[in-house]
Every structure is written in C-alpha cells, then in structure tokens.
Amino acid sequence: MVAGNTAEASPQFYRTLDQRINAPGDPATVLLLGDYIDECSDKILAYKKGSGNDAGFAGLEPLLQLIRTNPETKFYLLPGDRDWDKSGREGLTCVKAIEDYFKDQDFDNLRWPLANGCPGPEFVDLAPTTRLMLINTQWWNHPHDKPVPADANCDFSDPSISLAEILSGIDENQDLNTIIAGHYPPKSQGRYGGEYPARDHFAPPIIGSFRLSFRQNIGTPEELTNRRFDKLGSALRDYNSQYLGLMWLGAQDLSQQFIKFGNNHIVNAGAAGEGKWAAKHKPAIHVSRVPGFTELHYAADGTVNYRYVLAEDGTVARQELIYHAPCDRSQDTLPTNPAFPPCNLDSARMRTFLEPLVRDTIVRPAGPQYGRSKFGKYFLGKHYRDIWTTPVAFPILNLDDDPRNFTPIREGGGRQTTSLRLQAADGKHYTFRSVDKDPAGTFNYQVRETLIGDAVRDQTTTGHPFGGLIIDPLLNELDILHAAPELFVLSSGETLGSYNPTFGGMLGTLEISPRGDKKKANIPGTFGADKVLKSFELFRERYDDQEVLINHEEFLRARIFDLLVGDWSRHEDNWKWALFKQDDVENIRPIPRDRDNAFSQMDGFFPWLADRRWAIPNLEDFDYDQPDIRSLTFQARHMDRLLLSPLSRPEFLRQAQSIQAALTDEVLAQAVQQNPAPAAAQEEENERYRKLQEGILSKLKTRRDDLEEYADAYYELHAKTVDIVGTNDEEHYLLAATEDGRLTVTTTDVKGKSAGKILYQRTFLPRETKEVRIYGLADDDVFETSGPVGKAIRVRIIGGEGDDEYQASDDEPRAPKVLIYDKTIAAPAELERGFRSVRNWRPELYYYDRTAFAYNETTPIGSIGFNSRNGASLGAGFKHTRRNFTHRKFSSRYKAYVEGSTLGNATLEASAEFGQFIQYIDLVFATRVGRPDFYNFFFGIGNDTRIDPEVERNEFSLIALDHFSFEGGLRRGFADNSTFNLMLGYQNNKTTDRDGTILDRPERFYGDGDFVFGYLQPSFVFDLRDHPVFPSKGVYLEASHKQAFGRKNAVDFGVTRVAGEIHFSARRFPISLSLRGGYARSSGRAPFYELPSLGQNNGLRGFQRNRFVGDGYLYHETEFRMPVALIRSRVIPFAVGIRAFYDRGQLLMDDEKNEPWRTAYGGGFYVIPLSKSFTFSVLAGFSEEESGLIQFGVGTNF
Structure with a gap:
C-alpha cells in the first residue's frame, strides 16, 4: 500500500487504510512517501531526540495510531520536500527532527530507512520475487546543508556513487520485480511535472505565461524540472529505457496518477488529501483528484495488479492488471511479468x-x-x-x-x-x-x-x-x-x-x-x-x-x-x-x-x-x-x-x-x-x-x-596543488615553514592511547608546490603555525565542523598569509597574527568535496562555411578555461578565433571572461577586427528602396567595412540561460571598396568613410524556453539599448531593440504554435549599418537580409510546427516535421507617413537528428519581391 502527502490526510483516510490492512488476503506492507508535516515549525526544529518535547508533532497522531494498532504490518517512511523545510535552510535539521521523533516512538514495525538525510539507495526484500529500492530524492533537490561524503554519516553521499548504486540495484536484479520509491517521481502529469491547464496562462494574462514558463523550464525546488533534481531525474529516465519490470513510485504532485512509462509504470500516490489538477492524456492510465491510496499486488505466480482505493469508504475506484502470470493463457493481450521466466521453460528446455x-x-x-x-x-x-x-x-x-x-x-x-x-x-x-x-x-x-x-x-x-x-x-x-x-x-x-x-x-x-x-x-x-x-x-x-x-x-x-x-x-x-x-x-x-x-x-x-x-x-x-x-x-x-x-x-x-x-x-x-x-x-x-x-x-x-x-x-602533476584531508576526530596540525620557503605539515592524534601518533607528514618545496589546502573535517582540531607560513606556498585551512583553534607558536610579526575558511569565527580579531579569516558567499568553499578539483582546459575550435556573398570560409582558434579554489566552474575563460574567406577578407575575434568577479557578476571583454567585414544586402534607407536584378549580380549591395571594436563590462547570469549585460565599448569602421556598390553614388549615407564612436550598451535576455535551439514551450524576452557618443563627427545616437517570443505546445501531440514580436527605434543620427533593419533574419523571412533599413521597425511573426515522422534509422534516428510561417513587418521612418506593412509567408521542413540541439531546417519564403527565397539554418530561425 502506497500513499504520500499525508499531512493533507483526514482521519477517515487512516481508518480506511486500517481496514484494508486488516482485510483478508496476503500480508500488507505500507510505504509512505513523505510530507508528513505541512511546514517545519520552530517547535519541530527544537525537538531533541528522547526529550519528549513533541508539541510540534500533534498532527502525526493518527498515523502513529495506525502503526501502533497494526504491529504485524511493516511501515516504511520516506521524507518529502515539506519534511525538508520546503528546500529551506533548516531542511536537514527539520528532517532529522522528524526522523528522531518517529524513532522515539520505539515501534518495531516502523522503518525510516534513509537515516540522517542520506540519499540512498536502500534496499528492502519484500518477497522472494520483489525488491523495494528507496531513494531520498530531496537530498538531490536540496539547495542548502545536507550530508556530504566527508561527514561519513552516510554509506555514500556522492552523486556519482549514488547513481551507480541505483543502476547496479536495477541491473543486478533483473530477475526481480523492482519497485523504486522516492518522493519525487521521474515523471508527472501534474503541475509539478510541468503540465498546466490552459487557463493558467491567463492567471493573470501575460504574467501567467511567464510564470508557467519559468516553472516548466527552469523550475522552483518543487518542480521536477529544476536543475538540482534533473541530474537524478534524467538518470532515472535513462535507466527506465534500458530495463523492464520497473515500478516507479512518487508523491510530489497532490494527485493520483498511474502512468505507462516506456515499458514500465509510474504511480504518483499524492492524493492522501484533496487532490489537485493533473492532465489525463496518454500515457496516463488513471488520474484522480479524489483522496485515496494505491495498492500494488505482487502475486507469487507473477501477476501484478494496480488498485486505487478511495479514502472515504474503501471503494476500489480503479483496478488494472499490469502483468499477468507467465502461465496464464487467458491474458495474452497483456505482457507477462518480465522478471519471471517463460512458462514451463525449465532447465532441460533451456539447454536446447x-x-x-x-x-x-x-x-x-x-x-x-x-x-x-x-x-x-x-x-x-x-x-x-x-x-x-x-x-x-x-x-x-x-x-x-x-x-x-x-x-x-x-x-x-x-x-x-x-x-x-x-x-x-x-x-x-x-x-x-x-x-x-x-x-x-x-x-x-x-x-x-x-x-x-x-x-x-x-x-x-x-x-x-x-x-x-x-x-x-x-x-x-x-x-x-x-x-x-x-x-x-x-x-x-x-x-x-x-x-x-x-x-x-x-x-x-x-x-x-x-x-x-x-x-x-x-x-x-x-x-x-x-x-x-x-x-x-x-x-x-x-x-x-x-x-x-x-x-x-x-x-x-x-x-x-x-x-x-x-x-x-x-x-x-x-x-x-x-x-x-x-x-x-x-x-x-x-x-x-x-x-x-x-x-x-x-x-x-x-x-x-x-x-x-x-x-x-x-x-x-x-x-x-x-x-x-x-x-x-x-x-x-x-x-x-x-x-x-x-x-x-x-x-x-x-x-x-x-x-x-x-x-x-x-x-x-x-x-x-x-x-x-x-x-x-x-x-x-x-x-x-x-x-x-x-x-x-x-x-x-x-x-x-x-x-x-x-x-x-x-608526481609533478599532483604536486602543484595538494589537499591534506584530516578525519572526523580531533587532530593537531603543525605547519612549520623555513626562510627558504619549505613547508612541513605534520598531523598528530591528540587523544586516547594513540595521542602523539603521527598521522601525516610531508615537506613541500616552493619550486614544486604553489598551494596547500588543509581540511580539518569535523571535531575540534588545532592548527598551529611556526615560521613564515604562507609566504612562499599559499596555505588555505578549511576547518570544518567543530570548535577549531588557530595558533601561532612564535611571536614574530607577520602579515596574515594563512587563509582560514571557518564559519564559526565571529570576527577576524579572534585570530592570532599570521591568519586571515576569509568571508565568502560560496558555501562549497567551507567543506571538503573530493571531486571538486578540475584541470584547466584548452580546446581547439574551427569552422568551414560558404555563402554566395562571402564565398568559402575557413576559421580556427582555441578556447582556454582556468579554474581555482574559489571559482570551481571557471575563474577565467579566453577565446581567440581567426577566419578567412576566398573573397579575401579576414576576421580576428578574441574574448576574455572572469567568472564571479563580484559575487555572481562576471567581468567580460571582447574585441573584433575585420579586414574587411561585410554588411550584406544594403539597398538604401527607407520604404521606397528598390532591387535592380541587373546591378545585384555585380554585388551592388555588398558593403565592405574595415572594422575594429573593443568592449568590456559586466554580466549577470540568472535563471539558467538568462543574462543582464552592461557593456562599454569602442568602434572604428571605415568603408572600403566602394566602387560599383550602392555607396558609389552622389547620394551619401551617414557612416560612409571613417567613423569612430564609443558606446554604452545595457542588454537583457530573459529565456524561459524549454530548449534554446528548437523550443516548443516557454517565453523569451530580449531588450537592449546602444547609446553612442564621440567627439569626432559629433556622434550622438542611440538604438533600442525589444523582442519577445512565446511558444505553445499541445499536451497530447507535439504540435507547436510560436509567436514572436519585435520593436526597434533609433534616436539621433546613426550610421547606416547601426540602423534597425527588417529582412530574412529579422522579422520578414520572405525578404532578403537587411532588406529595409530605417529609423525603427515593428513586426510580428507566427509559426506553426508539426512533426510528421520519427525515423528509427540505423544510421541516425531522426524526426521530420513541417513548418509554416506568416510574418508582418513595418519599417518606421521619422520623415515618412503611412509606412506600409509588408507581408511574408512560407514554409518548409525540419530534421531533428538525435537531439534538438542539432535541428536543421529549410524554409522557402514568399513575398511581393521573392518567390521562394531559400533559407537554411539551425533551430527555429526566429
């Protein structure tokens, strides 16, 4: 019997559950999937094991009474996210208090398998043919303090090891029916699984869409989509594709769901109380909001049944046969239990x-x-x-x-x-x-x-x-x-x-x-x-x-x-x-x-x-x-x-x-x-x-x-930066440095009969070692220095849990060279000379993570391309990433890239990024040199420009610019793929090769010739789409303003651009409707290549690129996409779909009235090999000027 979210359960729920436990039949096992409390109160946090101060747990009495009155029935209890303080800072304290309270009841039939907040898995053999695997899914999802390997409180608390044990538990028990249980299931058709009724988009309008997109594609800690849980969720979904006979149990959504999950099944047993909305489309077999609990019957002959029992009166509201027994010939339309050998396939027959x-x-x-x-x-x-x-x-x-x-x-x-x-x-x-x-x-x-x-x-x-x-x-x-x-x-x-x-x-x-x-x-x-x-x-x-x-x-x-x-x-x-x-x-x-x-x-x-x-x-x-x-x-x-x-x-x-x-x-x-x-x-x-x-x-x-x-x-590979890791017992660390830079670290035991025993001793040489990191782990350690420690070799001490002491054994005055990472130090004045307390907002710096170290990396990059205007091109370069103790993702990243084409142009690009320069804010720089760059398809300014096919053959609209730019500024990332940038830059552009082009006219365009300016450019990207290349759900918003200035040519102009997208997808069939709109406006007198433009790559896909250039634009695009085939090719599996679009755009001119709206339409197809990241599409656009303008691209081309 399975249920979750019992904080919502009524007394009648427990009475009905009690009746079903005592009904005639096989012995029952009860599995409760968490959320026993609605919120983690101060009274719960204050609970101490064995203290009896249980005022915060009054709501658990009906559950305790159920356990008390059924001593022959085993109850297994897993924690949920509410038991972890809803992913709050007190989560670990709260779940341990709940665990202690249950254990203090001293029930022989109550099990809390995932002790101390450990991730699991833990295994329980329910029957000779049935095994239960228990996972603490909230450990993966929790953003604050939780068990880590160095605590030694868990059999394992390393993500990679936990996943390996989960996979091993599935792989090595294929001859058993494996039930895998945790509060979060790998999939749900409720709101926490990313599915919503259409009405939620309008609650309120626009804001509702942004809110839903965030929850579907980024996710709060409650959603299965959030990136902390996704590492586990993705792995479980992958394992599900490889094995048969698995039953996944969860209860995060407040609803009852029984879902066909590939060749296996999921039960979301979250409706102990009044349930909430969940989608009823396939692959769901049964969905209900009515309070109740699940019964899974595993018979000795291999038959497996699902039942949903209503809490109100014990009625079996839904029953489904999942697997029939291998020898049951009356059920040939259903699969046999894959954990059982075929009927009568005895040893003699197997030998054939x-x-x-x-x-x-x-x-x-x-x-x-x-x-x-x-x-x-x-x-x-x-x-x-x-x-x-x-x-x-x-x-x-x-x-x-x-x-x-x-x-x-x-x-x-x-x-x-x-x-x-x-x-x-x-x-x-x-x-x-x-x-x-x-x-x-x-x-x-x-x-x-x-x-x-x-x-x-x-x-x-x-x-x-x-x-x-x-x-x-x-x-x-x-x-x-x-x-x-x-x-x-x-x-x-x-x-x-x-x-x-x-x-x-x-x-x-x-x-x-x-x-x-x-x-x-x-x-x-x-x-x-x-x-x-x-x-x-x-x-x-x-x-x-x-x-x-x-x-x-x-x-x-x-x-x-x-x-x-x-x-x-x-x-x-x-x-x-x-x-x-x-x-x-x-x-x-x-x-x-x-x-x-x-x-x-x-x-x-x-x-x-x-x-x-x-x-x-x-x-x-x-x-x-x-x-x-x-x-x-x-x-x-x-x-x-x-x-x-x-x-x-x-x-x-x-x-x-x-x-x-x-x-x-x-x-x-x-x-x-x-x-x-x-x-x-x-x-x-x-x-x-x-x-x-x-x-x-x-x-x-x-x-x-x-x-x-x-x-x-x-040796040299590991000598540059060395970790010295203590234990969770008391130790004394002596760091002795000499004037020539040598550093000797000696660790000794400080208590018991082994007091004074040397546990670690090594001398480091400054020509070999640049940094030593000492991790004290738990208990009360003493760190003592002698001599100029930290002068030649940087020393970091990460004290860990416990009341650690930091001592200097001599009175020599010295600058604070030894860096101390210890949250228990209230003020730097508490430290003696030679030590400096480091206050850092990164929690990962204050505990030992064996897998934290990462090498610097250098990666080559290259490209080969061709287009009708620039000819064939070849590019090469590299990316270099550096990491250090305080910047685990990257401390700096550098990129350099050179490209040349058969048309004779060459481009150099370089960039530098310094990660978390000011907390979450990165410092970024970029430069670009083009000799020349090309501005393709410039036909003039305004709505009345014309294309002359005769002159276009001679590259009349191809503009060559000698370009140099440099910019630097700040970047703040948030919500996974969203950013805010503030850049200050410099540009120098000079038009070249003017003969035979549109610039070779009596009419001059502002910006022709040598043009120099500086600029300030804030920009904002808010990306809540489900995929950055080929989205089907979510919203996207981008906005920027480039304000230019300069003494030469009295430069003073600005360009503002705003664009947004929204993507809708049907739940039952992946048909997508995408809408995009954009607006731009310039102020002052801007050079022609900085003015807003409409065309194939921006707003009007049935016209040439940059077809209309002016003071601003307004456009909207509508696109319909539908998959038509999934080809399971032996070469590469791929999906094929069709696209159709309808675009409308208007060029805005300050000196023109009645600017016309222009229309483009068309369609094409897309191919998705392996992953949406590699989507390739072909579009044919039509308009008053073009009859089948072909566009090749990656993704949506929006």
Missing part, C-alpha cells in the same frame, strides 16, 4: 538453446565480427583486430561437472561488460565476465542501436582481449593484491539454467570475487582480509576514523604500474580494498581489478582524434613514447589527490625503481607468453598475431626503462 560442449577445448576467434577492410582500418584503427579475429584454442568450463559445484547467483556487470556471479560449494564467490564488451552501453538509448553505436562497439578492439592474462604474473612479481583471471568458454548446461541463452557459449574470464558484505577472513580469494571494501566505503572509513591506515606506497606502486601498461580506466569502481585488523588499527591494501583497457591502441583517424586531451580527456595510446600522464591518470584523478597526498617525489621514484627491478626482460617475456597461442589455419594470420604480441613486449620494455620519467611527471 545451446548443446553442451563435451570437449575440453574449442577453437574459435574471440571476436570474429571485428574484421575490417583497409579502408575501415584507416578510419577505425587496426588496434588488436588480428588478435580478436584469429582462432585460438580455449578451455571449456562446464558447470555441470566442474568439481567446484558452482551455482549461478545472478547476472551482473556494468553498461559495457556482461557478467554472471557464481557461488562455489565451499562458499567462495566467483565472477564470470565476458571478454567482449559493449562500450556503446554508456550512450543514450537512442544512439546505442545506430551506426554510431556500432562504431563505438567496434572500438572494443582498442583493448587486448587477453590483456588480463599478461597483467596477472606482473602483479604477482610486484606483490600487489589482485584476482587472477582464468580464460574459458562457458558451456551451456543444466546448472546454467535460465542463463543459458545469454551465457551459453560465451568467452570470458573467471575470477574469484572479493566480497565485502561480511567478514570472510582466511577464505581463499579474499587474501585473508577481515573485510573487503568498495572505494566509497574506504573513503567513508578514511574520513571517519584515525585508525584506518592506508598503504599509500602500495597504492602508488599499483598506480605507477598502471602507467607502465597504459591502463587509463582506473576509476574508483575498478578498485577494491582489503582491510586487515591488527589490534585497534585497520590496515588497508589496494586490490586493482578490471584490466579491459590495458595496452590500449588508439591508431586510426577517429580513435586518434578521440585520443586528444580536448576530445575525450581520459583516453591514452599504449606506445613507445612517453604518454600524456594527465590523460592516462584522468579517471582516477580525485582518488589520486586523496591517497597520494602524503607521498613526496623520492617515494614516486623509489616505487618506479622497484618496478623496474622486479620486471626484468625475462619476467615481461613470460607474462606476454601467457596469452593463448593462435590456432589459425593460415600462417599469415598467425604471423600478424605474433607480431602484435611481440610489439606489446617491446613497448613494455621501453616503457619500463622510462618509468622513472613517467613517475616524475606523475
């Missing part, structure tokens, strides 16, 4: 998918599908194709007669690898992992089944299929813990059962799997460890306890080995950690795993392009030359910064030398020989196979000899 392999070996290639022609290899790469496609003799693993008596547990793996978890009779756990991969699994579902997906799958050949067999003996020589892989073809058979269709005949590796769910000391395969941790568990232990001692040197040795073998995929999920207890100390050793990307070959045009640092930053080729260490270590950069922090350059070199000494030529040769020998009939195939193997050995020897250089570069 593949006959069991009765031989000891089988000869076959690892990947025969990867053969390519010379042409294909040029673009896609040779890689290790000859190893993938050469037949090899593989041993066969048959579970039916294997002495280890394996039992398949479940299918697993990530988005690239397919795996099967096995348990042996002696309790050991194993994993069988496919050798072949599917890297396209990381792509959006729309791309996976296209040629793009095929091309990405083809890049599996960049990896060596048997690379793990080479790695195993090398790690043995280095004494690095790891699971040794065995290569097999898995035979079908009775034991494999329902997994036969997927795994029967699959080539893969079998490895003992270290398990971390309970103690497995002295069990082979877990290395005798007391516990095996995942990486996020290691980080939590590391933050929480001083007695966790990580073997940093062994981790460094493993990482330098990664440099040797070119393994660029060493992210956190590719490590486990063996924990060995010794007295009160927990010693941690790394266990690297998953060697799919060792020895990666990036030859071929497209792989070489992808290997550039600015393209895919984590790819790196395995070759003789020194690699790009940054790319090679990119995926593990955050983990490296935490775990390598205590180590200095000599230790890096020492570990490299130890690897060089251990991996002799003989050891490397023997390792390479671990690969299976080719068994091809053609000697030519065998020779290519052997050459690739010999190439690996030769490269390994060269890279081993150069390993000290690699290690030195690796």
